[in-house]
Amino acid sequence: MSHDPSNSRTALRICPLCEATCGLVLTIEGGTVTGARGDREDVFSKGFICPKGASLGGLDADPDRLRTPLVRKDGVLTGATWDEAFDAVARAVPDILRDHGPDSVGVVLGNPNVHTVAGALYPPALLAALRTKSLFTASTLDQMPKHVSSGLLFGDPHSIPVPDLDRTDHLLLIGANPLESNGSLCTAPDFPGRLKALRRRGGTLTVVDPRRTRTARLADRHVAVRPGTDALLLAALVHVLFEEKLTDPGPLAPHLEGLDELADALKDFAPEAVAGACDVDAATLRTLARELAAAPTAAVYGRIGSCTVDHGTLASWLVDVLNVLTGNLDRPGGALFPLSATARAPRPAAPGRGFALGRWTSRVSGHPEAKGELPVAALAEEITTPGPGRIRALFVLAANPVLSAPDGDRLDAALADGLDFMVSVDPYLNETSRHADVVLPPPPPAQSAHFDFAFNTLAVRNQVRYTRPAVPLDPDRMDEGEILARLVLAVSGAHGTDPAAVDALVVDGALGKAVADPLSPVHGRDPADLAAALTGRTGAERRLDLMLRLGPYGEGFGADPEGLTLDRLLDRPHGIDLGPLAPRVPEILRTRSGRVELLPVPIADDLPRLRRALRERREPDALVLVGRRHLRSNNSWLHNIKALRGGSNVCTLHIHPEDAARLGLTDGGRATVGSGGGTLTVPVEVTEDIRTGVVSLPHGWGHHRPGTRTAVAAREPGVNVNQLVDGSRLDPLSGTAVLNGIPVTVAPAH
Ligand SMILES: Nc1nc2c(c(=O)[nH]1)N[C@H]1C(S)=C(S)[C@@H](COP(=O)(O)OP(=O)(O)OC[C@H]3O[C@@H](n4cnc5c(=O)[nH]c(N)nc54)[C@H](O)[C@@H]3O)O[C@H]1N2
Numbered sequence: 168m169s170h171d172p173s174n175s176r177t178a179l180r181i182c183p184l185c186e187a188t189c190g191l192v193l194t195i196e197g198g199t200v201t202g203a204r205g206d207r208e209d210v211f212s213k214g215f216i217c218p219k220g221a222s223l224g225g226l227d228a229d230p231d232r233l234r235t236p237l238v239r240k241d242g243v244l245t246g247a248t249w250d251e252a253f254d255a256v257a258r259a260v261p262d263i264l265r266d267h268g269p270d271s272v273g274v275v276l277g278n279p280n281v282h283t284v285a286g287a288l289y290p291p292a293l294l295a296a297l298r299t300k301s302l303f304t305a306s307t308l309d310q311m312p313k314h315v316s317s318g319l320l321f322g323d324p325h326s327i328p329v330p331d332l333d334r335t336d337h338l339l340l341i342g343a344n345p346l347e348s349n350g351s352l353c354t355a356p357d358f359p360g361r362l363k364a365l366r367r368r369g370g371t372l373t374v375v376d377p378r379r380t381r382t383a384r385l386a387d388r389h390v391a392v393r394p395g396t397d398a399l400l401l402a403a404l405v406h407v408l409f410e411e412k413l414t415d416p417g418p419l420a421p422h423l424e425g426l427d428e429l430a431d432a433l434k435d436f437a438p439e440a441v442a443g444a445c446d447v448d449a450a451t452l453r454t455l456a457r458e459l460a461a462a463p464t465a466a467v468y469g470r471i472g473s474c475t476v477d478h479g480t481l482a483s484w485l486v487d488v489l490n491v492l493t494g495n496l497d498r499p500g501g502a503l504f505p506l507s508a509t510a511r512a513p514r515p516a517a518p519g520r521g522f523a524l525g526r527w528t529s530r531v532s533g534h535p536e537a538k539g540e541l542p543v544a545a546l547a548e549e550i551t552t553p554g555p556g557r558i559r560a561l562f563v564l565a566a567n568p569v570l571s572a573p574d575g576d577r578l579d580a581a582l583a584d585g586l587d588f589m590v591s592v593d594p595y596l597n598e599t600s601r602h603a604d605v606v607l608p609p610p611p612p613a614q615s616a617h618f619d620f621a622f623n624t625l626a627v628r629n630q631v632r633y634t635r636p637a638v639p640l641d642p643d644r645m646d647e648g649e650i651l652a653r654l655v656l657a658v659s660g661a662h663g664t665d666p667a668a669v670d671a672l673v674v675d676g677a678l679g680k681a682v683a684d685p686l687s688p689v690h691g692r693d694p695a696d697l698a699a700a701l702t703g704r705t706g707a708e709r710r711l712d713l714m715l716r717l718g719p720y721g722e723g724f725g726a727d728p729e730g731l732t733l734d735r736l737l738d739r740p741h742g743i744d745l746g747p748l749a750p751r752v753p754e755i756l757r758t759r760s761g762r763v764e765l766l767p768v769p770i771a772d773d774l775p776r777l778r779r780a781l782r783e784r785r786e787p788d789a790l791v792l793v794g795r796r797h798l799r800s801n802n803s804w805l806h807n808i809k810a811l812r813g814g815s816n817v818c819t820l821h822i823h824p825e826d827a828a829r830l831g832l833t834d835g836g837r838a839t840v841g842s843g844g845g846t847l848t849v850p851v852e853v854t855e856d857i858r859t860g861v862v863s864l865p866h867g868w869g870h871h872r873p874g875t876r877t878a879v880a881a882r883e884p885g886v887n888v889n890q891l892v893d894g895s896r897l898d899p900l901s902g903t904a905v906l907n908g909i910p911v912t913v914a915p916a917h
Pocket residue numbers: 276277278279283305308309471564565566567568570571572592593594595597609647794795801802803804865866867888889906
């Protein structure tokens with residue numbers, strides 16, 4: 168592309184490609200993004216950028232991105248107008264709802280929904296319109312254990328404590344590799360720099376990971392645990408704290424319930440009892456516990472490697488139990504609850520309704536719901552198993568479960584043969600969307616506004632930023648918020664009416680509640696007056712304005728003239744810093760007791776399973792599989808961006824030299840990897856950066872299927888690691904698929 172500086176301008180855009188939420192400065196020529204750099208004035212990211220953010224232009228302009236809707240005509244997906252696409256939805260879905268009931272229409276929500284304004288604001292309206300309980304999301308491939316443990320401990324599955332990275336003296340990091348992932352459930356632009364700063368100020372970093380990752384290499388201590396055994400390891404640390412009288416919850420003490428019962432429940436998990444299973448010696452476990460207790464401040468933080476495992480909820484629970492027992496929960500330098508600008512304003516502490524699990528179960532296997540969701544691992548059987556309530560129509564919003572969920576081949580076949588109707592909202596024709604009857608492509612990121620509704624509630628510093636579209640919407644494109652609003656109308660018998668009605672309905676509902684609430688600053692006022700005061704160019708902006716005004720920093724429609732509004736935020740394009748995280752207990756607690764419930768019944772009931780894991784015997788040469796992420800990847804959908812391909816971002820099997828020698832595998836050779844779920848053949852990479860007994864494959868690969876339109880990805884498709892799991896192994900409390908610690912056999916491929 169020729170470069171004409173006179174033609175170029177810059178615009179700000181918060182990066183949507185990972186949870187770090189970096190502020191970017193885009194260079195734009197005409198309507199095209201020609202460059203991206205870190206925004207040095209961004210109040211939070213301060214100029215940080217990674218290779219993915221730097222490639223935003225390539226992603227934005229990817230020629231394989233769909234421009235127009237596709238509608239299946241005579242069996243073939245064909246370019247169509249927006250009207251034709253929504254007409255097709257309105258023709259099909261209301262009939263299925265009427266004839267087969269709400270649960271016959273399923274919804275799958277994928278990861279990018281937490282990275283878009285549309286994904287935050289509109290799926291609730293779609294679910295309300297459908298009234299379906301057939302909801303599946305990427306959370307049951309990811310962080311659902313953390314939601315469940317938070318729900319049980321604190322009474323709200325969204326109240327997730329975040330390590331106070333910038334102030335802690337000691338970080339115990341379990342099953343996370345932020346040097347590649349840039350962090351998760353801990354929004355911190357420049358996570359690597361923050362870890363280096365921790366070391367520079369004399370703090371210590373311990374990493375528990377079966378691989379010697381880039382993060383582990385930065386650590387004072389690396390514990391190469393056996394995969395799937397972190398709950399045992401963490402239970403042993405709790406055991407040591409009690410046994411050696413090192414517990415000291417500090418100011419939290421009056422807000423705790425079940426401390427003695429907790430000590431009793433974990434008495435079988437002495438370091439000496441778990442050492443064999445974890446393959447970590449007892450002395451090391453004792454040291455970890457003592458260091459945690461002795462540190463002036465400390466935070467325990469667990470992520471994917473501690474979640475997508477057999478005891479994911481127990482491990483997630485124990486992470487926060489350790490934070491509580493060492494007095495680090497809710498104190499600066501420990502693990503704190505962020506307070507985002509669009510959260511509900513804090514109110515006086517009071518008991519809540521608590522968190523219920525298993526209010527209903529899945530139809531075929533009887534999996535309990537968690538947070539209103541069923542395990543995505545059960546999606547295929549819900550489509551293929553006959554009977555009332557069978558899923559016949561499916562909405563897939565920003566998800567690619569054929570690659571991201573267990574047994575992609577089975578799901579692929581279910582989507583192909585088992586559905587009467589399927590809608591994908593996706594920019595790509597990929598492994599999943601190729602099965603849709605209607606594909607609705609959102610505009611590229613530069614043409615969308617951005618606000619981090621989700622990640623501001625998980626950020627290591629309270630702050631608020633908003634970026635409007637950097638480039639005007641192309642005339643043939645539709646904003647993703649409007650796409651989803653039109654879907655809501657199409658399924659609810661209001662097809663063809665103004666999509667603004669969806670936003671107006673939400674605003675009216677929220678204002679109606681607020682004026683009736685004696686604790687609200689707008690109590691008793693006229694909702695119509697308040698609605699008229701909202702500013703914003705779009706329905707989504709007006710909703711953002713409403714949330715900001717009624718939020719914890721808001722101007723409350725005049726109650727605090729200095730407070731936050733959308734206009735004030737727009738005046739500060741690099742964002743507004745709202746200060747370091749601050750203690751929020753007891754105000755944040757929503758349990759029935761109004762306290763932190765340290766040993767909730769569902770957790771106590773799951774402990775016998777953990778005790779059984781102490782006795783599991785392993786063959787000396789047994790191998791288990793874990794995943795890994797690469798800095799220049801993002802789950803299944805960035806493999807189509809040329810600038811992010813190549814180098815070490817490849818789909819290879821990592822194996823330790825000793826295991827490779829024993830099995831007759833050589834670096835660069837090929838291996839067959841087998842498990843209960845299936846068999847794959849992959850190139851081998853022999854490396855000391857993984858412990859013996861463990862092999863690793865990245866996920867999101869396997870771009871070989873016909874009928875997709877991702878040419879770059881298809882050139883070196885890799886293999887789908889999730890073909891090795893059949894979906895039958897779940898963390899029972901959260902319904903999360905076990906994706907790490909899978910027993911496999913490995914042999915040279917001929
Ligand atoms: N083996 C193994 N499997 C895993 C994991 C693992 O560690 N190991 N990780 C799991 C995790 S943590 C997650 S979150 C899941 C992710 O699971 P999914 O959400 O199913 O997978 P993604 O690859 O993130 O797919 C996102 C889809 O959204 C589309 N998309 C991108 N941008 C937009 C947008 O702006 N709007 C819309 N509407 N669509 C968009 C992409 O084209 C893609 O089709 O995968 C899980 N699967």
